[in-house]
Amino acid sequence: MARITVSLDSDLAIEVMLLAGTSSPQDAVELIVRDYLARGHRTEARTGDAADGRRVTPDRPTAQEG
Template identity: 55%
Template sequence: MAKIDIGLDADLVVEVMVLSGIGSPQDAVEAVVRDYIARGHRTEARVGLRDEGLRETDAEPRDVQG
């Protein structure tokens, strides 16, 4: 995997380190980014399942009342 270097505000990184309990600045920020990505994937999966359920409900034949 390719590596990049970025600059971040020191206070932001220290807060991430404290909240995550990770002593290395790089590891703490990487953990936060990985968690953010994982949450996005979980959200996409839930929305996809919900959309599938809606499509199945809409596809059912409706009773004609008359």
């Protein structure tokens, strides 16, 4: 797996470390990003994507007047 380097503000890095409970800023950011991606995948699995809504919901007939 390729690695990249990202520069962060030191205050942001410290907050991420506290939130993740790690002593390394790199580990903390990696944990946060992995959690964010996992949440996205779980949400997609529960709700489906935008195309699923059109597939599942039939088109409603237009209301007839008079």
